Structures are given as structure tokens and as C-alpha cells.
Amino acid sequence: MEAGAATERTAGAPPAWLLGAAPLALIALVIGLFALLDGPGLGERSGPPVEELAVERTVLRPGEIELRIRNDGPDAVQIAQVTVNEAFLPFEIDDSRIGRLGSSTITIPYPWVEGEGYGVAVFTSTGGTIEHEIPVAVETPEADAGFYGLMALLGVYVGVIPVSLGMLWLPFVRRVSHEWLRVLIAFTIGLLAFLAVDAALEGLEIAGEGPGAFGGPALVYLGALVAYLGLSGIDAHLSRRRAAAEEAGGGTAPAGSYLALLVAIGIGLHNLGEGLAIGSAYAAGALALGAFLVVGFALHNTTEGLAIVAPLADSRPSLSRLLALGLIAGAPAILGAWIGAAAFNPSAAALLFGVGVGAIAQVIVQLSPAMRDSRRRLLHPGAVGGLLGGVAVMYATGLLIAG
Amino acid sequence: MTNRKLTRRGLIAAGAAAAPALAALHETVPHDGLHDALAGDGRAHAAEHPAGGHAGHASGSGMAMHDGFGEATVDHAANGFDPSEILRDFDGGTTSRLPGGRTLREWTVLAQDKEIEVAPGISYPAWTYNGRIPGPTFRATEGDRMRIRFVNGSSHPHTIHFHGFHPDFQDGMPGIGEGRGGGTIENGEEFTYEFDAEPFGLHLYHCHVMPLAEHIAKGLYGAMIIDPPEPRPPADEVVMVMNGFDTNFDGANEIYAVNTIPFHYVERPIKVKRGELVRIYLVNLLEFDQINSFHIHANFFDYYPTGTRLQPTEFTDTIIQGQGQRGILELKFPYAGKFMFHAHKTEFAELGWLGFFEVEE
Numbered sequence: 001m002e003a004g005a006a007t008e009r010t011a012g013a014p015p016a017w018l019l020g021a022a023p024l025a026l027i028a029l030v031i032g033l034f035a036l037l038d039g040p041g042l043g044e045r046s047g048p049p050v051e052e053l054a055v056e057r058t059v060l061r062p063g064e065i066e067l068r069i070r071n072d073g074p075d076a077v078q079i080a081q082v083t084v085n086e087a088f089l090p091f092e093i094d095d096s097r098i099g100r101l102g103s104s105t106i107t108i109p110y111p112w113v114e115g116e117g118y119g120v121a122v123f124t125s126t127g128g129t130i131e132h133e134i135p136v137a138v139e140t141p142e143a144d145a146g147f148y149g150l151m152a153l154l155g156v157y158v159g160v161i162p163v164s165l166g167m168l169w170l171p172f173v174r175r176v177s178h179e180w181l182r183v184l185i186a187f188t189i190g191l192l193a194f195l196a197v198d199a200a201l202e203g204l205e206i207a208g209e210g211p212g213a214f215g216g217p218a219l220v221y222l223g224a225l226v227a228y229l230g231l232s233g234i235d236a237h238l239s240r241r242r243a244a245a246e247e248a249g250g251g252t253a254p255a256g257s258y259l260a261l262l263v264a265i266g267i268g269l270h271n272l273g274e275g276l277a278i279g280s281a282y283a284a285g286a287l288a289l290g291a292f293l294v295v296g297f298a299l300h301n302t303t304e305g306l307a308i309v310a311p312l313a314d315s316r317p318s319l320s321r322l323l324a325l326g327l328i329a330g331a332p333a334i335l336g337a338w339i340g341a342a343a344f345n346p347s348a349a350a351l352l353f354g355v356g357v358g359a360i361a362q363v364i365v366q367l368s369p370a371m372r373d374s375r376r377r378l379l380h381p382g383a384v385g386g387l388l389g390g391v392a393v394m395y396a397t398g399l400l401i402a403g
Numbered sequence: 404m405t406n407r408k409l410t411r412r413g414l415i416a417a418g419a420a421a422a423p424a425l426a427a428l429h430e431t432v433p434h435d436g437l438h439d440a441l442a443g444d445g446r447a448h449a450a451e452h453p454a455g456g457h458a459g460h461a462s463g464s465g466m467a468m469h470d471g472f473g474e475a476t477v478d479h480a481a482n483g484f485d486p487s488e489i490l491r492d493f494d495g496g497t498t499s500r501l502p503g504g505r506t507l508r509e510w511t512v513l514a515q516d517k518e519i520e521v522a523p524g525i526s527y528p529a530w531t532y533n534g535r536i537p538g539p540t541f542r543a544t545e546g547d548r549m550r551i552r553f554v555n556g557s558s559h560p561h562t563i564h565f566h567g568f569h570p571d572f573q574d575g576m577p578g579i580g581e582g583r584g585g586g587t588i589e590n591g592e593e594f595t596y597e598f599d600a601e602p603f604g605l606h607l608y609h610c611h612v613m614p615l616a617e618h619i620a621k622g623l624y625g626a627m628i629i630d631p632p633e634p635r636p637p638a639d640e641v642v643m644v645m646n647g648f649d650t651n652f653d654g655a656n657e658i659y660a661v662n663t664i665p666f667h668y669v670e671r672p673i674k675v676k677r678g679e680l681v682r683i684y685l686v687n688l689l690e691f692d693q694i695n696s697f698h699i700h701a702n703f704f705d706y707y708p709t710g711t712r713l714q715p716t717e718f719t720d721t722i723i724q725g726q727g728q729r730g731i732l733e734l735k736f737p738y739a740g741k742f743m744f745h746a747h748k749t750e751f752a753e754l755g756w757l758g759f760f761e762v763e764e
Contacts, residue, residue, distance in 0.1 A: 127650025
């Protein structure tokens with residue numbers, strides 16, 4: 001009887017969509033009125049305008065310094081003057097008045113000398129200064145075919161080749177006992193955990209350089225959340241199709257080839273971030289492309305190949321499938337290097353690093369069941385040893401890059 | 404929002420497109436003889452103000468040390484004073500005879516809060532005497548009686564502290580002489596400083612209210628010249644008050660200058676005659692990094708520290724002054740042409756303390 005009454009009420013009332021839209025329309029109306037009346041009752045703003053500018057990109061050409069600046073604060077900013085190393089200089093700016101979240105490019109003719117450091121100060125109309133340091137002046141590479149080629153080569157060196165080489169552990173992985181395989185999976189999880197922490201810290205550092213208005217460090221967390229939820233959603237969707245196979249196999253862990261794909265995607269997203277960092281550092285002249293550094297990155301990333309093949313112990317993937325996995329994990333380094341060198345943006349980079357973190361976290365969650373021993377313990381001695389071993393190897397090979 | 408931005412961008416793009424045409428015009432229209440190899444030339448007619456005006460600046464002017472602000476200039480009319488006029492603006496006050504024949508000189512000085520454009524496009528919330536920085540250059544002859552009525556129209560308490568002989572309550576020193584009307588002069592109050600003009604020489608005055616650094620840095624200072632009873636030889640006289648501005652309030656100057664506006668005398672060189680005696684009254688009122696210096700190119704000068712003796716102590720081309728130090732420089736230019744003068748601390752020079760004498764036949 002009650003249900004019937006409810007239905008009756010619904011029938012006589014306006015449709016649901018209207019009830020949903022009415023508050024929205026009202027909110028729009030109130031905001032419109034508020035803006036039209038210039039915030040009635042609030043009076044004048046207190047204090048001087050807030051001026052926040054962030055330098056997003058520095059380009060050095062012979063005899064010229066170019067800065068791309070973004071207004072990071074709540075108020076419009078008027079650019080008045082520029083000094084380089086404590087000297088006023090004539091400059092050009094495409095739009096000296098920068099609105100909220102707007103950006104502008106300042107070009108300063110200046111005879112900078114390679115290898116020397118420069119401090120640029122941008123003066124606003126109120127006399128405030130925004131200071132930007134160029135620690136080591138190096139000409140910004142022209143984004144031509146040769147440059148993209150070099151970045152691609154770099155991506156291949158630090159991404160594709162080491163990951164592929166690491167995958168050559170597959171025959172070994174096939175031969176080891178189940179006990180040792182669990183240790184290897186734990187080792188892989190250790191590697192991934194290290195990468196996740198590493199990417200998170202790097203993302204947070206880069207986010208600190210960019211404009212805070214876009215979220216700053218929050219972008220890393222948001223990226224991680226989006227990636228984790230996104231991959232979990234895809235996983236839930238795919239697991240329905242996989243359910244039958246799993247029942248047949250009787251195992252609790254997802255199928256090996258599927259896990260390997262997830263690991264490859266996670267590592268690929270991480271390498272995208274790594275490529276981004278390498279590319280932008282190279283473009284900024286902050287990276288010496290020494291053989292030592294490349295070797296360090298290569299060794300560091302070789303272990304990532306092992307992480308991909310570890311879940312493949314029980315399956316017999318084709319060579320083309322293995323190659324595809326290697327490319328999925330390694331090739332994003334090339335893409336990252338291109339983006340990083342040609343169009344580096346701290347906010348976008350922070351978001352990408354966050355995406356890498358979320359992807360790796362999701363992979364770890366997927367991989368963990370495979371670590372369980374026959375008594376279904378997760379952190380059995382072998383697993384703990386493997387985890388610590390993975391972290392230790394990443395730390396040790398990471399030292400090669402830190403130089 | 405987006406539309407407005409696009410429109411603005413479009414306008415600026417149009418302005419940039421017009422720049423080559425203007426440059427072409429500049430080439431075809433004959434202009435005065437200043438046009439030489441120096442990058443500072445032609446600025447007198449390139450006045451368009453401030454940011455955005457940069458769009459027209461051709462990059463061809465190279466990297467001369469005195470490039471400064473390019474073509475942008477400050478709005479002297481809006482500031483209410485012009486460093487080119489301050490240079491030779493000596494204020495003898497209103498004179499009358501005292502019983503006994505002495506000369507009485509009277510001035511009124513108003514302390515005012517005022518926004519000043521201290522560099523093209525940069526405004527600074529200054530405190531001023533009579534709406535200008537430096538304040539008026541008081542001038543008297545030794546033995547005159549000086550009477551300065553000070554009215555505080557600023558929203559902050561101020562004083563005038565003169566360097567010279569006077570009773571303590573005339574010292575412009577907070578906490579001393581309030582009972583006799585002196586000491587701190589609050590907003591809306593006034594006080595008359597009165598003392599004998601002595602000793603002859605070049606002196607200065609400034610506000611002495613705490614925090615002292617702020618009250619000086621904000622612009623409350625000026626020069627005071629007491630001429631000797633027997634006048635110095637006739638000369639083309641100029642006053643130069645070395646100062647600076649901490650525009651971002653970080654306790655260090657962003658801008659350095661003589662008579663307030665950086666690079667002003669690059670833009671409008673000081674015109675003097677070849678062979679004529681030039682006398683520079685040089686005062687250092689720089690706050691924060693107080694050691695300042697003066698160097699003249701292609702010349703030497705007689706230096707009279709504080710101007711209290713008629714014999715020079717040095718014949719040189721570079722001198723150093725701490726804050727509050729001052730001296731008189733006398734020189735003649737043997738050649739016509741353009742001669743730079745600047746702080747021989749290059750950082751100050753490149754941040755604005757830089758100018759030219761233009762010596763004419």
C-alpha cells in the first residue's frame with residue numbers, strides 16, 4: 001500500500017531530471033547575481049594584490065634568454081622590468097599583463113656564457129620580484145629531427161634494451177622451483193615498491209617547481225589515485241572474462257600472462273616518467289649524457305625485465321608477445337624523453353609521475369597473491385627476503401645514477 | 404575571460420606588427436645629433452610607457468652596459484618631480500631681514516605619503532618631503548638664520564633631523580624635546596625647526612623616526628648647502644643625492660640611482676659646457692648597503708669632503724662615501740662629448756646608478 005502511494009506521488013510530481021537540475025540552475029543564478037553585484041557586503045579586498053608567478057620553462061638561445069611564466073596567484077600581475085645577474089635589461093614580453101592562470105613569454109637579449117650560472121628577477125608593477133635561477137647555462141637544443149632521434153636513442157638505451165635484456169631471465173624463471181619462484185615474485189614486488197616510492201618523490205619534487213595553482217604536489221596523489229582506480233576498473237572488467245579460466249586452474253592469482261601485461265604497463269608508465277625527467281634534464285643542460293649514466297640507468301632498468309617475466313613461469317608466451325611486453329615496458333621512455341625535452345611542463349610531469357605510482361601500486365596488489373606459499377602465508381621468510389632483495393638491488397643500481 | 408585574453412593578445416600582435424613600420428619611420432626622419440654608436444641614443448623621443456612598450460624595442464641595440472630600461476621611461480609628471488630639474492633646483496626659501504641685518508630664510512616642508520614610479524612600470528609607496536625624492540635642496544649662506552616649518556601630512560609620525568649645529572629639541576630626534584614641541588611629529592601636527600646656518604659646507608637631512616632604516620629608505624631625505632661667507636667661484640652647479648629603493652621590502656635595494664630615477668641621466672644626459680667649472684654637490688643617502696661611490700669617465704675632480712674647507716683634499720676620479728657622507732666635486736671637461744659617471748660598484752651601476760654628462764662647445 002505504501003509503495004503504491006509513493007508511486008502515486010511520483011506520478012503527480014515533476015520528472016526526476018528537473019528535480020536534479022533545479023538546484024543547479026539556482027546555484028548558477030545566485031553565482032551570476034553575486035558576480036553582477038560585485039560580491040555585496042564583502043567590500044574592498046584587504047591588503048595588496050597577491051602576486052605569484054612560476055617559471056614553467058627556460059629556453060636559452062645564443063644571446064637570448066627566454067622564460068615562460070605562469071600567473072600562479074589569485075590576482076592579475078603586471079610585469080614591469082627584468083634583471084639578469086643584478087642588472088636591468090631591455091626585454092620583450094608578449095603580454096605584460098598576465099591574468100589568473102594565464103601565461104606569457106619574456107625574451108631577454110643577453111650574452112650568456114655556457115656553463116655559468118644566472119639569476120633572473122622579474123619585477124612586477126608593485127616592485128615585487130620573482131626570482132629564477134639558471135644554475136648552469138646550456139643552449140636549449142633545437143627540437144629538430146636530429147634531436148628527436150637522440151632522445152629516441154636515449155629512450156632505447158635506458159628503456160627498451162635493458163628491459164628486453166632483463167626478460168632473458170625467462171628460461172631461468174621457468175626452471176626454478178615454486179618456492180624460488182615465490183621469492184622471485186617477492187623480489188619483483190620489492191623492485192616495484194622501490195620504483196613507486198622513487199617516482200612519488202620525484203613527482204613531488206617536480207610539482208614543487210611548477211605553479212601551485214594547478215594543484216602542485218596534489219597532482220602526484222591525484223595521478224596515482226586515477227591510475228590505481230582506472231587500472232582496477234579495467235582489471236575488474238577483464239576478470240569477468242578470466243573467471244572461467246581461473247576456476248579451471250583452481251588458482252587464486254590471475255593468469256601469468258595477464259599479470260605480466262599488468263607489470264609491463266606499470267613499469268611502462270614509470271619509464272614514461274623516467275624518460276620525461278631525463279629529457280627535461282637534458283634540455284635544461286642539467287644532464288651530462290655520460291656513458292656512465294646511461295649504463296647506470298640500463299642496469300637499474302634491467303631488473304624491470306625480470307619483474308615482467310617472473311609471472312610467466314608457468315605459461316609459454318610467443319616471442320612476439322614477449323617483444324610486445326618489452327616494448328610496453330620500455331618504449332614509453334622514448335615518448336617521455338620527447339615530451340620532457342620538447343614541451344616540459346612541471347604540472348603535467350607531476351601528474352604523469354603520479355600516474356606511474358598508481359599503476360605500480362595496482363600491479364603490486366595484483367602480484368601479491370602469487371607470493372603466497374603453500375600455507376597461504378603472504379610474508380613468509382622467502383617473500384620477505386625477496387622483497388628486501390628487490391629494494392636492495394634497486395637501491396644499489398640507483399646509486400649508479402645518482403652520480 | 405578567454406575572449407578578452409584573445410582580444411588583448413590580438414592587439415599586442417598588431418602592435419608588434421606595427422613595430423617594423425615605426426622602425427622604418429625612425430630611419431627616414433632626421434633626428435638630432437645625439438644619434439651615434441651609443442645605444443642610449445634616441446631615447447628622448449621614445450617615451451611610450453611602460454610594459455608593452457618593450458614590444459617595439461629592436462634587439463639590434465646590442466648589449467651596451469647602459470641599456471637599462473630600453474625605451475620605457477617613468478612618468479615624471481605623475482611623479483610630480485623630474486630628476487633633470489632637481490639637479491639644479493636650489494631652494495633659498497623666502498628671505499627677510501632680521502633686526503641686526505642677518506638674513507632669515509623660511510621654508511615650509513610637508514611630509515606626504517605618495518606612490519612614485521621609481522622605474523618604468525614599477526610603483527613604490529614612498530614617503531616624501533614636499534612630494535619629491537630627494538626633498539628640497541635647502542640653500543643658505545653661513546650665518547643666515549634658517550626656519551623650516553614642518554607639517555606632517557603623512558599617515559605616519561616623522562621628523563626632520565638636520566646635520567648641523569642646533570639645540571637638542573631641534574634635533575628631530577624622537578623622545579627628545581617633545582615638551583617643547585619637538586621630537587616626534589605625529590600625523591597632522593607641525594613643528595618649526597630653527598637654527599643658524601653653520602658650518603658652511605654640504606649637509607643633509609632625513610627623518611629620524613624608528614624604524615630608522617625604513618624612514619630613510621622610503622624617501623625622507625635631502626641635501627642642505629651652506630655657502631661660505633665668501634662665495635665659491637662661479638660654476639655650473641648640480642646636486643646629486645645617491646639613493647636606492649627596496650621595491651620588494653626584503654631589506655636590500657632592487658634599484659639604485661642618483662636623484663631617485665635609475666638611468667635617468669642616460670636617457671637625458673646632464674648638459675654642461677666644455678671648459679666651464681662644474682660643481683657637484685654629492686650626498687650619499689643610500690640605505691641598506693650604504694657604501695656608495697662616484698666615478699667620472701675621462702676626467703679628474705678636486706674633492707672637498709663635507710665641503711667644510713675651501714682646500715681640496717684630493718685630486719681623483721673616484722671617491723667612496725658611506726651613508727650620510729657627502730662632498731663637493733669640482734671639475735672641468737676638457738673635451739666635448741658624452742662622458743659617463745656611475746657608482747664604481749658595478750652592481751649599483753647596472754641597477755640604475757649610471758648617467759652621462761653631455762659636454763657641448
